[in-house]
Amino acid sequence: MSLEGRLAVSAEVREALTAGTPVVALESTLISHGLPYPSNLEVARASEAAVRASGAVPATVAIHDGRLLVGLDDAALEALATAPEGSVTKAARPSLAASLSAGGWAATTVSATMIAAHAAGIRVFATGGIGGVHRGALGGAAPSLDISSDLEELARTPMVVVCAGPKAILDVPATLEYLETRGVPVVTIGQAELPGFYARSSGIRSPLTADTIAAAARIVGLQLGLGLGGVLVCVPVPKTDALPDEVARDAVERAIAEATAAAVSGPALTPWLLSRIAEITNGASVRANTALIVNNARQAGQLAVTLTTR
Secondary structure, eight states: OOHHHHEEEOHHHHHHHHHTOOEEEEOSHIIIIISOTTHHHHHHHHHHHHHHHTTOEEEEEEEETTEEEESOOHHHHHHHHHSOTTSSEEEOGGGHHHHHHHOSEEEEOHHHHHHHHHHHTOOEEEOSOBOOBOTTTTSSSSOOOOBOHHHHHHHHSOOEEEESSBOTTSOHHHHHHHHHHTTOOEEEESSSBOOBTTBSOOSSBOSEEESSHHHHHHHHHHHHHTTOOOEEEEOOOOTTTOBOHHHHHHHHHHHHHHHHHTTOOGGGHHHHHHHHHHHHTTTHHHHHHHHHHHHHHHHHHHHHHHHHHO
16 A cells, blocks of 8 residues: 555545645654643644644644544544553654554654655644754764654655754754755744754754745745755744753753763663753753744744745
8 A cells, every 4th residue: 555545634634735725734742752641732732723823724643553644633632642651652754664554553753744744745844843963873982873864854855844943952063964964954033043942042053044934935935846855944942931041051961961871872862861851940841842842833834824825
């Protein structure tokens, strides 16, 4: 069966695509693996509401019983949010076929969401932060080549991905270099510096800057129209919820140093770091994370509307 044959597009999303109404894809990993219940369900609902408020239709993506669901109803959102721990797997490009063959629920990460959304005809996707080059992946005593499939997917799949920048625990300069090598434009809206995920600034200059969503849409429209692959659009976390730049950087560096001392590595590293950063910041990082997820959905909706009306 082809990829298209595995798609199950909701009636609302299908009608929107047929009518030319803007649609924004949303991932499901944040529901099953990113936040605890009921925060996960609240953020998922708030993200969909933010897309609708912008004039677009949300399409949360997940896998269920061998089908790629594009557009979940509220019952499906709740099923993912309340599923027993360990019962929902994560699907990325390398594990997509296995997730489809396994049956049951699987949540889609950035790469799997992009694959499904593009196959359905969706051009814009909102997430929290993308994966990238992990610290030490390209050097140090034991290089691991630990590089997220998100980056390859951006080079491979012609979609707009709206986020708050690479996750702060990554090697951000190396991630930008990798994206440049793979021909992926990185555009930040409204400021010269790349967002710092929890903080508004990473302290690193953005490769490209657009003053407004309309300006970003002009770049994005040409990128997609010329068939040049995907594009990453970055927006900073709202000021009211952002961590001060130095507080965010200090918390990340402290958590990474503690993980190294405790020999935490492999798949356990990222959740350990995120949990420790939340402890160090007394929960402020979690509040920033939830705020940026919803804000990214809102901005993606506005971008999708602008692209449709151009």
